[in-house]
Amino acid sequence: MKPRTSASSQGPRGGRDCAWTVLCTLTLLGLLAALPAEAQEAATEPAYRAFPLIGSRLAVWAVAQLHLNFAAFILGVPIFAVIIEIVGWRTGEGRYDWLSHELVKLTFAAFSTTALLGALLLFLFVGYYPRFWTYMTSIFFPTYWIYALLFFAETFTVYLWYYGWDWLAGPRKWIHVGLGVLSNLFGTAILVVANSWVTFMISPAGITESGALKGSVWAAINNFTWMPINIHRLIANIVFGGTIAAAYAAFRFLAAKTDEERARYDWMGYIGNFVALSAFIVLPFAGYYLGREIYAFNQTMGITMMGGFMSWLWIIQAILIGILFLGSNYYLWLGMERIPGSERYRKYVPPMLIVLTLGFMIWATPRSLVVTLDEARAMGGTHHPVLGVLGVMSAKNTVVNLMILTTFLSYILYRRANKVPTKPWVRTGMAVQWAAFGLAGAVVVFYGVYGYFVESIVRIGFSVYQVVAVLGALVLVMALDIPMFRGARSTGTIRWGTIAPRSQYVLILLAVTFTWLMGLMGFARSGIRQHWHVYGVMRDTSVDAVTPALGYAANVITLVTIAFFALVMFIFWLGGLAEKGTASAHGHAPAPAIAGGRAPDA
């Protein structure tokens, strides 16, 4: 394997990044050390201070969302970057090593911004919500130290991982891969610690009636929604990282001057989308688990979230996720054009599109209808007898499972587009695969319909059977597909770089949609607490103690999303500048050419 980018080629900018991150971390630690003194003085302090012009809540909201976007990116990307590095290491294909380094480079560029935003968020809490922060500190102070230490460990491991790319190449590659794995473990641990604070605010545990810690802090950490959010955020971070990396690749593809560059970034975009899609397929299951746990924790909170004033939020969510499903599939279908032999699978596109479209429509059917008086009279009330059937979870769970199956089918067809299997058991294998798809679809539809005839708690249990059927089909089909197409006859090599440019706009659209969706879900998670800082324990008595309307929230989310992408573009542009300025001076190794699905240097 050819040695790749020289670490020293990062030049002074990399050093500045490092210095910034360390400075932020030290500031954070200094602030943490000062917190007990801060807490003693809090009794004499006002409960709130007003942030100039926009108010404290909006300031915290915007910075928190931005920080979470960046944090999700820098935690999500290394997860698949290390997997890609391992693939490159084991197969000896240089392009995977290049891609992994490219991905870590993106993470690296965003690292200091994440730390800066985190520090800013902490300042805002301490300065503008002193009583709330004092209370949180009284519960979680021991975890602050763990968080800070993990942050140090994560920072230095990632820096070593990045800068040691060439130093730890060749026979020492296993150490390098180990560093990647270790940085992911530290990153996930950071996520899990921070989640304990935010989930405690939703579903407090381990405290007395007056809100004081009863025993160990572990009871407060291990609260009702902690583990569901850990799982949900971990998966969502991978999706988010994949979409942002794919959007970056799309941007580079559209700006590419040469065919070789176009081919390279086409491939990178494909991998980014593949990663996002793979994690996205299981994300609805994690989301459903989280929603179910919230409902089980507190009916009021569950109803506020699903049937109350937030019910239309889920229609917007359904529309966004529908766009993600349609967009991901569309990208795969467009991508098949660059694969010789894919023509034989074109006929499957219209039926798959019909399933996705109908599924999208049913998922976006509201239960709380917006109706005029005339329409209500025509319907005999505010409830529609036909649409009402589609507006409940039985219908929505059914279609989302069918959409997942369809998306998986899209991927399977893409995967085998230029391959003709030669194994003697192909017919049987194919039959079993189709049977698995059919059976899973039948199980999903059966329990979806049966769900209308049983009580709520039984119906909720049916969703587990639907999920198991779909996941079972996914595993079985993939387990057969891999050996079946091993050593298959090729109908031609993939013509990387020849994909229609509109596909790249789809990748950018997916990234923007997912970022907006993250903002919306953040609003939902925070909004269900209504007028509580810590639900049922610490009331919000500030001037902002009103849950904002969905329209207002949508405007804030949109502005923050724009700010996030502006920052991301700026950071990536800076990264590009560094590349241009130092590449030749430091003997920057050329990126591998991507053509025909294999790199020539492999």
Next chain:
Amino acid sequence: MSLLRSRFVQAVLIVVLSFVALRWGIRPPAPWSVIQIYMAVVVMAVLIYVSADSDSWRAFVRPLWSTLVDPDKRNVRLACLVVLPLLLGYYAYTQAAARPQAPPELRAVHPAPPAAIQFRGKEIDISGVDNPLRKDPAALRTHVAAGADIYVRNCMYCHGDNLDGKGHFAPGFNPPPANFQDPGTIAMLQEAYLFWRIAKGAPGLPKESTPWNSAMPAWEDRLTEEQIWQVITYLYDATGQQPRRREAAH
């Protein structure tokens, strides 16, 4: 038939037929707000259909391009120049013109209950209390009968003798009284939720999602705690629905 093979014509036909099916195929008519969502999805899907491969996209764009630039399409261009703005203008007029009816309203189906309520000086934990009458299965039929009596005396006039929300006074209310036969109402709720709604009625509805415009009286001054549980027991028994049970805590 060659016209039907045109990608552009196919796309227009799919959009038009979908609109016809959604607008006139669903009975009673679906609200306009839902049709708008559905049509947006259909248009998105049609655009994907025509552009999912380059040949198809070229075939779709060709008539549009030809209309815009071909010299022999001058008359069609002029017609479009007149007709399209007129159509948009008419649409704008229909949206902006004043109509003698209230604007559309978004109603939350299930208002969020408080964690606890005060009932005649006693605190009742809405997020944790279960129907106490179900603890003694032997006496359940007696409670159901008592609940039926209470229902007929107090609730039937609005909610109907079939519990379908079509009582004597129902046509006078907007929104109409709840239909308990609908699997989307009491079957989705825990019994404590019904206790809150019956005890506190419209005056006890939360401030969010107002105006509720509900005519439901607060029954806490007229019915005892046991009577409210009895009528709840009757509602589930008479409709054949099961109350939502609590899930086990982890």
